[in-house]
Amino acid sequence: MLAGCTPWPEDTAARYRRLGIWRGEALDTVLTRSAERDRDAIALVHDERRISFGDLDAWVTRLAAGFAREGVLPGDRVLVQLPNIPEFVAIVFALVRAGAIPVFSLIAHRHTEISHLVRLSGATHYVFPDAHRGYDHRGLAARIKDENSELRTLFVIGEPVDSMTAVADLAGEDTWTPPPADPSDIAFFLLSGGTTALPKLVPRTHDDYLFQITQAGILCGLTDKDVYLAVLPIEFNFAWGCPGVVGTLAVGGTVVLADTPNPMACLPLIEREWVSITSLVPSVLTLWLETAEWTPADLTSLRLVQIGGAKLAPELAARVMPALGCDLQQVFGMAEGLLCFNRADDPAEVKVNTQGKPISFADEIRIVDGLEPVPLGEVGELITCGPYTIRGYYRVPEHNARAFTSDGFYRTGDLARLTPRGDLVIEGRIKDVIIRGGDKVNAAEVEDYLLAHPAIAAAAAVGLPDELLGERICAFIVPSGPTPALAELRSAMHARGAADYKLPDEVRVVGELPLTPLGKVDKKALARVEEGVPS
């Protein structure tokens, strides 16, 4: 395994292989297999482009040969920063086929994140678009290359300048023979999804990811008739492989790439492409539900909408099935591995109120306080290990010592409890705690109380520095009607049973909550309000 990554213990790995969980196949075989089954079936759709499995598989081999010819070697890390376009899929699979390791970055990343990722990954190549939404990516890439001597090649989608290489000019034969792959080694790096620190690198192996997409696909009843709409950024684990893009391609289904999560664009796309399944974060779902009420778009093809990435309020969850006319599946997941899904045959009440169960019998979950399990049904930290959950981030040994237990469980940092029927309910983040005058207040709990108020559409509880209390509770709210005053909010929360010390000290009205590029509330930006920095 690539130096700097933590392998599973040998006996555990042997067990996963013996049980057939790890199949010992390279990730890019999913494309070859689907192409062998039906070369003419459509794999990718973007705007007016439609690419068959036969063409995609051949394109991937030509690109892999082209990358190899340009000096991309097996084991090289290659930073990939692209929007939802077919090139993302082709390039990532081509790098995997060439034995290189793509490092997924968000298109929204700028100098701070990109230079951090180049250094942390030791990337020797960088793939990016010439420009996207008015931003000059070539300028950023040139600056990054000047500052990092190990970065050898800049590959651009679009017009090259200076010494950049255009991906369109990569010439290789589609009869090229790739180097042999080791399926137990790293296929690509995902990014950790923190909202407070710079991302860490999450090494995912061929074996572990193939298992994830297969298992997720089975639980979604995915077949070659399915059409998956990639709405969220494609490099987000949720959109890439839960079952997402890779899972859909693996069963021979069609992936439609959306340029934006905007419902005005996506709902007509569902009608045009007969989309059957998609995955959204709650903030995007809110927009979709508003639009779905009056849109003329025909959504009858849609059979399943997966929602995850952040807490889904039960009130919002209850609106999915009636408004979109399809099934709801809550997904609790993370780049590091563990995925929990509602099951198709769960009662509606379970789909609305819980985040489901782990997708595999081989996932182990524990709910602990420190290392000790809490009594069944009580809230504690969720820790987990299993066949697709990493044993360590790349090249951060000090952090790994804290983030993993000595027996290899990943400490998710999420607070969770189990219902009597064994479904998980996520109650907040361990670190999302406001320490108010010595009392610890779970921000998510305050938010649940706020959201229960009929005049509040969205809310975030944030600890702001306070001379007297250390931190005071500030409720940032997006009103859905007349703005409730602080006193009224406090008494409404009190009437619902909230303890005095959990009541907000201050209310601030905002037009919308700032979000990270992956749709999580950006509390760092909210806290900056206090410093007078515009969020």
Ligand code: OOB
């Ligand atoms: C997904 O992945 P990441 O790595 O961006 O973020 C993981 C964190 C979790 O630890 C949890 O704090 C939060 O995001 N989260 C949820 C949630 N799903 C994720 N919190 C409450 N309810 C949920 N349903 O966000 C991700 C990766 C794959 C599939 C889905 C989400």
